Amino acid sequence: MATNKTLxxxxxxxxxHEKYIQETIKSIINQTYxxxxxxxxxxxxxxxxxxxxxxxxxxxxERFSHVAVYTQxxxxxxxxxxxLLNLSNGKYLYIIASDDIAKxxxxxxxxxxxxxxxxxxLCVGDSEIIDSNSEICYLKEDMSPVKDKxxxxxxxxxxxxxxxxxxxxxxxxxxxxxxxxCGNHVPNGYLVRKSIFDKIGLFTKNAPLEDYWMMLQISKxxxxxxxxxxxxxxxxxxxxxxxxxxKMIDMTNQTKENEWDVLENIKLEETLxxxxxxxxxxxxxxxxxxxxxxxxxxYKKRDIRRKELWIFGIKILxxxxxxxx
Numbered sequence: 001m002a003t004n005k006t007l008x009x010x011x012x013x014x015x016x017h018e019k020y021i022q023e024t025i026k027s028i029i030n031q032t033y034x035x036x037x038x039x040x041x042x043x044x045x046x047x048x049x050x051x052x053x054x055x056x057x058x059x060x061x062e063r064f065s066h067v068a069v070y071t072q073x074x075x076x077x078x079x080x081x082x083x084l085l086n087l088s089n090g091k092y093l094y095i096i097a098s099d100d101i102a103k104x105x106x107x108x109x110x111x112x113x114x115x116x117x118x119x120x121x122l123c124v125g126d127s128e129i130i131d132s133n134s135e136i137c138y139l140k141e142d143m144s145p146v147k148d149k150x151x152x153x154x155x156x157x158x159x160x161x162x163x164x165x166x167x168x169x170x171x172x173x174x175x176x177x178x179x180x181x182c183g184n185h186v187p188n189g190y191l192v193r194k195s196i197f198d199k200i201g202l203f204t205k206n207a208p209l210e211d212y213w214m215m216l217q218i219s220k221x222x223x224x225x226x227x228x229x230x231x232x233x234x235x236x237x238x239x240x241x242x243x244x245x246x247k248m249i250d251m252t253n254q255t256k257e258n259e260w261d262v263l264e265n266i267k268l269e270e271t272l273x274x275x276x277x278x279x280x281x282x283x284x285x286x287x288x289x290x291x292x293x294x295x296x297x298x299y300k301k302r303d304i305r306r307k308e309l310w311i312f313g314i315k316i317l318x319x320x321x322x323x324x325x
Contacts, residue, residue, distance in 0.1 A: 005035045006115070007065060008107060008191070009090030012040040013080040014098035018047040020235065022056050023134065027101040027233075029063045033108040037066035039087050040098075044074030049098070077210055082202045093192045101130070101233035102189060110191035113225055121222035122175065122215075124190035125231030126158035132237040145236050157234050158226075161185045175215065175224025177274050181259070183252070184212040186224065189232025196222060199270070207255040209248075216259060220271045 010028050014021055028038060038060055042050040050071045060067045068087060072080075081095070092114065094107055103125075110123040129137050129145060137145040138152030139160050146152050154160040158169065165185035167173040175186055188211070200217035207213035218224065263279045 005033070006092065006111070007035050007037060007090040008033065008092045008094060008111065009088035009194070010036055010038050010094045010096065010107075011081070011084040011088060012038070012096055012098050013043060013077055013084060014040055014045065014049050014053065015043045015074075015077075015080075016045045016047050016049060017098040018045070018049045018052055019132070020099035021049050021052045024096060024098050024100060024102075025053070025056050025060065027103075028096070029059065030104050031102065031107050032105050033111060036064050036107070037088070037090060038064045038068075039084055040069045041080050041084055042069075042071040043076070043080045044072060076205075078203045078205050078208070081210060085197060085202060088194065091194055093194050094190075095192070096189070097235075099235045099237070100188060101134070101235070103231045103233070106189060106231035107191060109227060109229075109231060113227065114191060114193060117225070119223055120225050121193045121196040121218050122186070122190050122224040123227065124187055124224070125227040125229050126156050127187045127189055127232040127234040128156055128230045130233045130235050132235070134233075134235075136233075137236070156230060158187045158228075161187060169226040170228060172223075174226045175219055177216065177219040177272065178278060180212075180215050180219050181256070181278070184209070184215055186211075186215045187226075187232065188234050192218070193222075204258070206261065207258040209251040209255040212252060212255050213258070216255070217262070220266070220275045222272075 012021075012024065012028075017024075025038070025040075028036065040053055042053060053069050057067065057069055066089065070083075072083075075083075084095075085093070092111060094102070094110075096102055106125065110125065113123045114120055129139060131137050131145060135147070137147050138149055139154040139157070140146050140151070141153045143160065149155065154163065162169050162185070164183065165179060167179060167185075169185075173179050179185065192214075196218055199221050200214070203210050203213065215224075263275075268276050268279060
């Protein structure tokens with residue numbers, strides 16, 4: 001493949017993943033898209049993650065247009081991601097955790113879509129689930145992994161997220177602001193147009209669930225695309241955040257609460273129409289002590305008219321009217 005295509009930056013924030021980091025890096029080395037730079041920051045790992053990075057660095061220097069690896073005292077994911085962003089030179093960004101795996105054609109396929117569709121800022125595919133031994137597994141209804149495919153409720157992480165979001169990922173509703181307010185449904189393994197960060201700014205500690213924060217901000221200004229094929233391997237093991245449900249709920253709520261500060265300070269005239277609509281309705285209910293309006297739904301079917309008010313994905317009010325004949 002020709003190497004004169006647009007430069008794409010692959011960013012890896014690494015922490016305590018000595019068992020997985022080289023497998024993650026090798027999945028980037030094996031990408032069919034050629035013009036890549038690789039930037040890795042080890043965020044003060046207590047295991048041998050940094051040494052594993054140094055061991056594979058010569059191989060990376062043979063493969064990539066530019067390689068930069070750093071280690072630092074532990075600063076947390078937010079600060080590490082912001083440093084990675086500031087160090088990147090590519091027109092597009094591919095952010096991958098140091099325990100996940102990208103399929104060989106992932107970046108190329110996502111780039112092909114974004115390069116032809118300037119109104120989209122993010123493209124992502126489906127994710128298969130792998131365990132600590134990199135073996136494929138599936139998900140039960142409660143998101144616990146299972147090896148037996150016949151006993152699984154969801155065959156991929158994307159299918160699990162789609163069921164929770166209650167939308168078709170092939171529709172225009174995927175990645176929209178009003179749907180994301182109910183909860184993050186965008187899988188991992190996404191390619192992002194770097195220029196969108198000129199509008200949304202850097203990650204913030206006020207929104208600790210950094211990937212969810214990013215999706216909410218991007219959806220204010222641009223569209224997202226879901227490719228219905230497995231382009232990523234998302235690892236579930238005891239140490240990752242997804243395994244801690246209470247922590248995830250707390251981080252999600254903090255990130256949603258941060259949306260008020262965002263909506264109060266952005267230039268609404270630059271956002272998509274749905275953002276203005278939600279902001280107007282949201283501040284109306286905020287004055288009544290309700291923290292945030294997720295969505296106001298209106299149903300019309302023959303003589304039945306129904307309105308529903310949803311907050312944080314929970315329906316708290318329903319008004320049904322039947323027109324008299």
